[in-house]
Every structure is written in structure tokens, then in C-alpha cells.
Amino acid sequence: MGTATAGGTYTAKLLDGPLEGRTVAAKFLDNGTPQGRIVLPANDRGKKYVYRRNGDISEFADGTGAPGAVDYAYFGAEFD
Secondary structure, eight states: OOOOSTTSEEEEEEOSGGGTTOEEEEEOOTTSOOOSEEEEEOSTTSEEEEEEEEEEEEEEOTTTOSEEEEEEEEEEEEEO
16 A cells, blocks of 8 residues: 555555556645546557546555545546
């Protein structure tokens, strides 16, 4: 799992969609909260998968009370 500190990282759990069941490291926003949306490259032709935070924090980091893992649901795809 990631380090749950402002400016650090946390684990984003992808609940559904094309990347269902995977986890990725995500950076906290400057104010120390998890990102509301994560965009992940799908291929080298400009396709990206968009995941949105579903509001659930599935795990907290030991001793800090900060999120250690946050759930994200598939929102759709973007194309460049």
C-alpha cells in the first residue's frame, strides 16, 4: 500500500470496468485528500480509461487515520 501522507500516495482500487480488480498508486491532492478522478492510459493511440472515486475508503493507514486505499468505479473512456 502507499504512504498515506499529504503529498504521498495511496492505493486506488478499481472496482469494475476494463481494469476491474487491479490497483494503482495514486497521489493525494495538495490538501491531503484522495483524487476524485483518475485517468489511466489504455493504449498508445490516445485512449484513456476514466475512473471516479465512489466515496468509499476501503482501508486506512496504520497510525495516521489517513486513507490507505480508496475505491474507484469506471466512468468511461476518453480519446485524444
